[in-house]
Amino acid sequence: xxxxxxxxxxxxxxxxxxxxxxxxxxxxxxxxxxxxxxxxxxxxxxxxxxxxxxxxxxxxxxxxxxxxxxxxxxxxxxxxxxxxxxxxxxxxxxxxxxxxxxxxxxxxxxxxxxxxxxxxxxxxxxxxxxxxxxxxxxxxxxxxxxxxxxxxxxxxxxxxxxxxxxxxxxxxxxxxxxxxxxxxxxxxxxxxxxxxxxxxxxxxxxxxxxxxxxxxxxxxxxxxxxxxxxxxxxxxxxxxxxxxxxxxxxxxxxxxxxxxxxxxxxxxxxxxxxxxxxxxxxxxxxxxxxxxxxxxxxxxxxxxxxxxxxxxxxxxxxxxxxxxxxxxxxxxxxxxxxxx
Amino acid sequence: xxxxxxxxxxxxxxxxxxxxxxxxxxxxxxxxxxxxxxxxxxxxxxxxxxxxxxxxxxxxxxxxxxxxxxxxxxxxxxxxxxxxxxxxxxxxxxxxxxxxxxxxxxxxxxxxxxxxxxxxxxxxxxxxxxxxxxxxxxxxxxxxxxxxxxxxxxxxxxxxxxxxxxxxxxxxxxxxxxxxxxxxxxxxxxxxxxxxxxxxxxxxxxxxxxxxxxxxxxx
Numbered sequence: 217x218x219x220x221x222x223x224x225x226x227x228x229x230x231x232x233x234x235x236x237x238x239x240x241x242x243x244x245x246x247x248x249x250x251x252x253x254x255x256x257x258x259x260x261x262x263x264x265x266x267x268x269x270x271x272x273x274x275x276x277x278x279x280x281x282x283x284x285x286x287x288x289x290x291x292x293x294x295x296x297x298x299x300x301x302x303x304x305x306x307x308x309x310x311x312x313x314x315x316x317x318x319x320x321x322x323x324x325x326x327x328x329x330x331x332x333x334x335x336x337x338x339x340x341x342x343x344x345x346x347x348x349x350x351x352x353x354x355x356x357x358x359x360x361x362x363x364x365x366x367x368x369x370x371x372x373x374x375x376x377x378x379x380x381x382x383x384x385x386x387x388x389x390x391x392x393x394x395x396x397x398x399x400x401x402x403x404x405x406x407x408x409x410x411x412x413x414x415x416x417x418x419x420x421x422x423x424x425x426x427x428x429x430x431x432x433x434x435x436x437x438x439x440x441x442x443x444x445x446x447x448x449x450x451x452x453x454x455x456x457x458x459x460x461x462x463x464x465x466x467x468x469x470x471x472x473x474x475x476x477x478x479x480x481x482x483x484x485x486x487x488x489x490x491x492x493x494x495x496x497x498x499x500x501x502x503x504x505x506x507x508x509x510x511x512x513x514x515x516x517x518x519x520x521x522x523x524x525x526x527x528x529x530x531x532x533x534x535x536x537x538x539x540x541x542x543x544x545x546x547x548x549x550x551x552x553x554x555x556x
Numbered sequence: 557x558x559x560x561x562x563x564x565x566x567x568x569x570x571x572x573x574x575x576x577x578x579x580x581x582x583x584x585x586x587x588x589x590x591x592x593x594x595x596x597x598x599x600x601x602x603x604x605x606x607x608x609x610x611x612x613x614x615x616x617x618x619x620x621x622x623x624x625x626x627x628x629x630x631x632x633x634x635x636x637x638x639x640x641x642x643x644x645x646x647x648x649x650x651x652x653x654x655x656x657x658x659x660x661x662x663x664x665x666x667x668x669x670x671x672x673x674x675x676x677x678x679x680x681x682x683x684x685x686x687x688x689x690x691x692x693x694x695x696x697x698x699x700x701x702x703x704x705x706x707x708x709x710x711x712x713x714x715x716x717x718x719x720x721x722x723x724x725x726x727x728x729x730x731x732x733x734x735x736x737x738x739x740x741x742x743x744x745x746x747x748x749x750x751x752x753x754x755x756x757x758x759x760x761x762x763x764x765x766x767x768x769x770x771x772x773x774x775x
Contacts, residue, residue, distance in 0.1 A: 268683050297685035308676035312698045312772060321694060322684045379683075 218244040223276035236262045238433040249410045251424035258430040260413040268300045301370030305382035307362040309354040319368045340368040360391035380412045417456040463525045480531040486550040487524035506532030560746045573728040577719045581654035589662030597670045618660040626718045650727035665707035673699045702773035709765025
């Protein structure tokens with residue numbers, strides 16, 4: 217388990233204090249794929265780098281499996297670091313060494329003998345599907361291949377935690393997908409806890425099961441990806457989630473609505489999992505006299521759970537509207553009134 | 557064969573003296589410079605072993621020596637030369653000032669080469685749990701190798717220039733030959749010959765340096 221307790225980090229740049237992190241507390245359970253999302257400058261990389269003490273907090277503690285990482289001696293810290301793999305946005309491979317030698321480096325640092333290194337590196341090359349690039353140099357590889365080498369290098373010492381610092385941000389969407397699938401495989405088959413820092417919401421959507429949203433050094437929202445995505449609370453979270461789960465009325469539809477002179481209200485419904493199957497719209501139309509008009513609908517899958525977002529125009533008087541919303545609430549469906 | 561006004565054996569001896577001075581002082585200077593440049597990079601304000609005192613000390617010493625012209629440095633440190641090699645004159649005596657001249661020069665060149673190494677590599681090394689020595693040995697030096705070779709090349713060519721002045725303390729060499737026999741005896745063919753020899757030396761060294769640098773970076 218990784219546990220941040222009341223972490224603050226203040227940098228002093230040109231005599232000015234910069235509060236990179238403020239009072240952050242977070243727990244990451246073993247086996248999680250935990251995503252931290254935020255715009256650049258939110259402090260997410262600083263937070264990630266505290267896990268292997270590349271960065272130390274001004275206040276607060278970071279515990280890895282119950283041990284305060286900042287209280288370790290340098291030699292103890294080095295041992296802990298060998299149990300934490302890390303991959304980077306810019307890959308950080310040694311340009312002067314082959315793929316094989318890059319992956320072997322952490323093992324050389326562990327004083328492993330040559331035969332064992334050979335065996336382990338071959339195994340890793342197969343795992344990341346780069347066996348044919350064994351003797352290539354990083355400059356001869358594509359971005360996705362470089363990141364695979366980075367991943368193999370990070371896994372070579374068989375760590376229990378893998379840190380990903382914007383690991384897919386330099387890659388195209390297709391390559392990003394293949395790296396995400398590889399990371400998922402690592403989490404499932406090797407049971408490695410993964411901590412991901414990113415500004416790409418689709419990385420959180422496709423990879424993580426837990427998420428924390430950061431803004432200006434604070435964690436503004438955290439929880440399971442399903443909870444946070446299906447019901448985002450903070451504006452920044454809504455902005456991120458909207459990119460993968462759109463929930464706004466298309467502009468052309470909104471323009472037409474403005475010309476609609478009838479008395480109407482607009483509500484947004486959020487369905488989650490099984491209640492998508494209950495045919496709520498059918499019953500609303502059957503039981504109530506108000507006219508309904510579907511303005512927007514999207515259905516997506518998150519963590520193997522269906523998330524549906526419908527926006528309805530309800531044309532009718534207020535009493536009828538109140539009856540309908542009461543009915544929706546009875547069925548445990550989230551709703552909110554929307555104004556144009 | 558054209559007559560250069562001096563026996564060929566003397567020309568060959570001068571060439572040998574130059575090569576001897578260049579390569580011995582280069583070898584010693586390179587080792588010293590590698591150590592000092594690594595110290596500078598590790599202890600600089602953004603280095604992984606930030607240490608203002610050591611950094612300022614090395615930095616200042618390097619700057620001071622670099623600001624003394626070689627011919628003055630050579631006579632200025634004569635007592636030190638005498639202490640180290642037991643004599644103030646001759647080819648071997650010239651090695652002391654040559655090393656003291658070239659080491660700080662190479663230190664600066666190496667420092668730049670090492671600073672070119674991607675900071676991310678050092679971070680990756682730290683994340684792997686590498687010790688400071690391991691970071692230098694397994695990460696920084698291999699990554700800087702191509703650039704370091706070019707720095708040595710530049711340093712070597714600078715050294716050839718310095719050896720020409722070593723004649724002032726009786727060290728001999730090609731430069732001395734050109735001055736005493738070519739210039740003072742108004743022997744233009746000899747002067748021309750030595751200039752050509754020096755150009756060939758420099759060209760060969762530069763080509764060899766480029767070749768090896770490209771070879772280690774060539775992927």
